[in-house]
Amino acid sequence: xxxxxxxxxxxxxxxxxxxxxxxxxxxxxxxxxxxxxxxxxxxxxxxxxxxxxxxxxxxxxxxxxxxxxxxxxxxxxxxxxxxxxxxxxxxxxxxxxxxxxxxxxxxxxxxxxxxxxxxxxxxxxxxxxxxxxxxxxxxxxxxxxxxxxxxxxxxxxxxxxxxxxxxxxxxxxxxxxxxxxxxxxxxxxxxxxxxxxxxxxxxxxxxxxxxxxxxxxxxxxxxxxxxxxxxxxxxxxxxxxxxxxxxxxxxxx
Amino acid sequence: xxxxxxxxxxxxxxxxxxxxxxxxxxxxxxxxxxxxxxxxxxxxxxxxxxxxxxxxxxxxxxxxxxxxxxxxxxxxxxxxxxxxxxxxxxxxxxxxxxxxxxxxxxxxxxxxxxxxxxxxxxxxxxxxxxxxxxxxxxxxxxxxxxxxxxxxxxxxxxxxxxxxxxxxxxxxxxxxxxxxxxxxxxxxxxxxxxxxxxxxxxxxxxxxxxxxxxxxxxxxxxxxxxxxxxxxxxxxxxxxxxxxxxxxxxxxxxxxxxxxxxxxxxxxxxxxxxxxxxxxxxxxxxxxxxxxxxxxxxxxxxxxxxxxxxxxxxxx
Ligand SMILES: Nc1ncnc2c1ncn2[C@@H]1O[C@H](COP(=O)(O)OP(=O)(O)OP(=O)(O)O)[C@@H](O)[C@H]1O
Ligand SMILES: [Mg+2]
Numbered sequence: 332x333x334x335x336x337x338x339x340x341x342x343x344x345x346x347x348x349x350x351x352x353x354x355x356x357x358x359x360x361x362x363x364x365x366x367x368x369x370x371x372x373x374x375x376x377x378x379x380x381x382x383x384x385x386x387x388x389x390x391x392x393x394x395x396x397x398x399x400x401x402x403x404x405x406x407x408x409x410x411x412x413x414x415x416x417x418x419x420x421x422x423x424x425x426x427x428x429x430x431x432x433x434x435x436x437x438x439x440x441x442x443x444x445x446x447x448x449x450x451x452x453x454x455x456x457x458x459x460x461x462x463x464x465x466x467x468x469x470x471x472x473x474x475x476x477x478x479x480x481x482x483x484x485x486x487x488x489x490x491x492x493x494x495x496x497x498x499x500x501x502x503x504x505x506x507x508x509x510x511x512x513x514x515x516x517x518x519x520x521x522x523x524x525x526x527x528x529x530x531x532x533x534x535x536x537x538x539x540x541x542x543x544x545x546x547x548x549x550x551x552x553x554x555x556x557x558x559x560x561x562x563x564x565x566x567x568x569x570x571x572x573x574x575x576x577x578x579x580x581x582x583x584x
Numbered sequence: 585x586x587x588x589x590x591x592x593x594x595x596x597x598x599x600x601x602x603x604x605x606x607x608x609x610x611x612x613x614x615x616x617x618x619x620x621x622x623x624x625x626x627x628x629x630x631x632x633x634x635x636x637x638x639x640x641x642x643x644x645x646x647x648x649x650x651x652x653x654x655x656x657x658x659x660x661x662x663x664x665x666x667x668x669x670x671x672x673x674x675x676x677x678x679x680x681x682x683x684x685x686x687x688x689x690x691x692x693x694x695x696x697x698x699x700x701x702x703x704x705x706x707x708x709x710x711x712x713x714x715x716x717x718x719x720x721x722x723x724x725x726x727x728x729x730x731x732x733x734x735x736x737x738x739x740x741x742x743x744x745x746x747x748x749x750x751x752x753x754x755x756x757x758x759x760x761x762x763x764x765x766x767x768x769x770x771x772x773x774x775x776x777x778x779x780x781x782x783x784x785x786x787x788x789x790x791x792x793x794x795x796x797x798x799x800x801x802x803x804x805x806x807x808x809x810x811x812x813x814x815x816x817x818x819x820x821x822x823x824x825x826x827x828x829x830x831x832x833x834x835x836x837x838x839x840x841x842x843x844x845x846x847x848x849x850x851x852x853x854x855x856x857x858x859x860x861x862x863x864x865x866x867x868x869x870x871x872x873x874x875x876x877x878x879x880x881x882x883x884x885x886x887x888x889x890x891x892x893x894x895x896x897x898x899x900x
Contacts, residue, residue: 333660339690347678418674422733425638426691427663584600584632584641 337432340423344440348406355406355444356451359398363452366394367459370516381518384547388463391456392542393515396477398452400510400538403445403478404502407437407485412498415489420582430576434486434569441482442475449474463546469554470545476561477538483568490575490582509535520551534564588652590616590741590772591637596646598632598796606632608796610646614741619763619773621787621804623780623885629796630776631671634743638668650741664692667739669747671776673726677719681710681729684718685736692737704732707762709755724751731759735766742766744775748782760785780882784808790881792888800888804881811887812879816848816857818864821872829867832860850876 348355381389414420492498513535537557544550591614598607635641648655650662685701708728791801823843837848
């Protein structure tokens, strides 16, 4: 195990996004504040409570999740993809960095960014709704699981993509719809049939609901079941990414 | 010095997409501490060969041993010992020259070592650019940074894939001296180049590859001796009206069509050029200018690639 190599990659990844704080930190903060103002206030006028929680509070876990997931994914996918495009991936492939070191470096960097933006979003939300953290360990678990999973998915997207438009395929056609259908702004359980059942196949629902349980202390879903499903998803993604990096799929000629 | 080869290729074959065979059954042993020049035209397979060793190309079949370690058994560990200067320039615009080297040290499991980074930058004449962002470097400087990146972790086996493309003449000389110094310290060097002068200056041994096949591997000196010629060229002050003397013709000299120049390829086992010259004087021919020319690696390479029988006979 090349521990120093892994740490160097991780440190480089973190420094990379810290170099452009406007893009990596500020812009997600502005967008979440806008979500708050637009969705929160416009809907809060009509929807006072969801599942017994004031509406503004109800959407906080989902907004935190959205900042976290988007940024974790964006960081690992864009970083690895740019490395591919500018040719510096050669440095990584030639160096004594195996698939585990590479994954640890990219996932670590992406999780740091995801958690940072998620945390900042939460801090901003606190200004609007006050601070609530009912089950800290559960909240932490779902924050880590979500950021981890999206970091790995980012690696997969970057390995697979050959063109810039392909790197946007997953966030636009998969992540965005699943996020909006993931119960951020409404309760999935209160959807009319069959949408409430179909939604159960959306892994984002478990991330949002898990976080909701951790932060607000209640959720329509069993957090244990959610965590189980998410661990399964994370393991599957990890296995695929490991196999892809080990075989050199689309990275080696 | 250990006798384990720095690199051993056994039957190395690479097929791109199952169609184009870029390397066919390449067998090659690189000795520790030598400078080996791999020569061949565009598309011959040089970069593919290097990429296969360095983890950039997935070989189709064959074995690769780096300092005796089979890459199939452990593809990662042997790479601590290897450095690569890739043919294509790449750089990370986010980082400065020095930072790029610190990152590189880290990748190779080494602690940040400022003294070493400055040493390499000085050797490559980049010291005053240490804090510049890499995107602000000129093309030749970027290539020198690539070389610095490949060397900063003190690899024992270094691949230089056209290291001096786009580097100015003076720096090319500096670089040659640096490469010689590395080799003298025991570093094994495999280089490709299209500047044959470079191979001639640096290499201990030369390999010629074409269309994926290694045609020849030979000591540079032996190759120059075996296939190279010294030619004696005599120019007359006026065209000859008579044929050359019998003895001169027999020795293998030829007269040009305009009757003005005699060319005599001096090879091992033939009469020395002095004998020919003496014969010309004795006959009272109007000798004007006398010149000897040594053929260079360049001429030899062309012969080999054209498949001249004498050249091919030396195939290893
Ligand atoms: N990634 C790739 N996919 C498909 N074919 C490739 C790839 N890389 C190289 N080739 C082909 O393999 C052959 C050998 O290429 P290679 O780059 O090894 O040549 P080279 O000897 O390094 O040439 P040059 O002197 O131009 O650098 C060429 O026919 C090339 O088109
Ligand atoms: Mg090449």
